[in-house]
Amino acid sequence: MRSTSHSVVLALGLILLTLISQCYGSPLYVGYYQGKCWNHNIEKIIFGVVKEKFEKDPTIVAGLIRLQFHDCIVRGCDASVLLDGPKTEKTAKPNLSLKGYEVVDAAKEVVEKICPGVVSCADILAIVARTSVFLAGGKWYYVETGRRDGVVSKESEALANLPSENMPVRDAIHLFASRGLTKEDFVILLGGHTVGVTHCDKFSHRLYNFHNTGKSDGRMHKGMLYEMKKICPRKDNGHNNKVYFTYNPRSHYRIDNTFYKQLLVNQGVLEIDANIGRSPLTNSIVKKLAYSPDYFYNKFGPAMVNMGRVGVLTGNQGEIRKSCRAANYYHKY
Numbered sequence: 001m002r003s004t005s006h007s008v009v010l011a012l013g014l015i016l017l018t019l020i021s022q023c024y025g026s027p028l029y030v031g032y033y034q035g036k037c038w039n040h041n042i043e044k045i046i047f048g049v050v051k052e053k054f055e056k057d058p059t060i061v062a063g064l065i066r067l068q069f070h071d072c073i074v075r076g077c078d079a080s081v082l083l084d085g086p087k088t089e090k091t092a093k094p095n096l097s098l099k100g101y102e103v104v105d106a107a108k109e110v111v112e113k114i115c116p117g118v119v120s121c122a123d124i125l126a127i128v129a130r131t132s133v134f135l136a137g138g139k140w141y142y143v144e145t146g147r148r149d150g151v152v153s154k155e156s157e158a159l160a161n162l163p164s165e166n167m168p169v170r171d172a173i174h175l176f177a178s179r180g181l182t183k184e185d186f187v188i189l190l191g192g193h194t195v196g197v198t199h200c201d202k203f204s205h206r207l208y209n210f211h212n213t214g215k216s217d218g219r220m221h222k223g224m225l226y227e228m229k230k231i232c233p234r235k236d237n238g239h240n241n242k243v244y245f246t247y248n249p250r251s252h253y254r255i256d257n258t259f260y261k262q263l264l265v266n267q268g269v270l271e272i273d274a275n276i277g278r279s280p281l282t283n284s285i286v287k288k289l290a291y292s293p294d295y296f297y298n299k300f301g302p303a304m305v306n307m308g309r310v311g312v313l314t315g316n317q318g319e320i321r322k323s324c325r326a327a328n329y330y331h332k333y
């Protein structure tokens, strides 16, 4: 009798725990650092660091938003992208154009001085990305924290997991789904391309030899094709120039829905961007985002929060690094 009632209590306890974890979904939560660092407001302090850098160089907003994506998609949001060393994620070709490491370092330095060993680099990445979205005119969103830092970073994993600019839409949807992100998350997150630049080598095949036809991508906006050919000549003597994702100079570093509007008139620069505008799998979402500035404004932050949950380390997993560029303990693999 006694053992039966024990079993019932245990079963009820397990059901309750399951319900609680389902309600909260993620082990992270908003305000994790409250009270963990005396009375200091960690997020506000980091905001100040980013703002100071942003005032000198507004292009860092794009770098910092991209940095969080490249971290989360490889090994989860564990700051593995920040680790220095031979053959780490950083050294993988698609990561060579990442920007903003020095901003993360500066933020870490400030918080380490105030309360050493408390704030993870993975959380700093999420906080600087949110700050960047806001400084670039996007809507403020509450960022979840409580991540810990990974100790492993491999170039091979970055090469295997970072999406290529020519990836078919269906494959990109699968990639994001494998990280627990929906198709809508994917299309909204690609709106990161509403800020920043890309280099000619990422899309010049669309100008000169689209899918080995020896011709340009016939669906590219004619005026844009003409402009892009000027910036990215066939023989560029190794210059590999940059172009902005968005045409309007006022939008170059502004989080707004210009990117989606351009997609509907065949002015997407990367093949993947152009393709989400055309694919029947994603076209209706692109239209919604293009027609309603508020929709993108309200949805980008929540999609970033979803991305920030991918493969996080919590509890006693991982560690809190002293420097974002090095694991506290040497791990040989």
Ligand code: HEM
Residues within 6 Å of the ligand: 061, 062, 063, 065, 066, 069, 097, 099, 163, 164, 165, 166, 167, 172, 189, 190, 191, 192, 193, 195, 196, 197, 198, 199, 200, 202, 270, 272
């Ligand atoms: C299938 C998914 C994606 C692909 C294939 C992709 C590809 C690229 C490529 C090729 C570049 C230009 C790199 C260069 O030329 O140096 C770029 C830039 C950028 N990406 Fe993505 N991206 C993807 C998703 C995302 C997501 C989800 C975000 C953010 C949430 C993002 C944010 C950015 C930003 C902000 C830049 C500009 C960086 C700068 O100006 O410094 N991308 N991306």
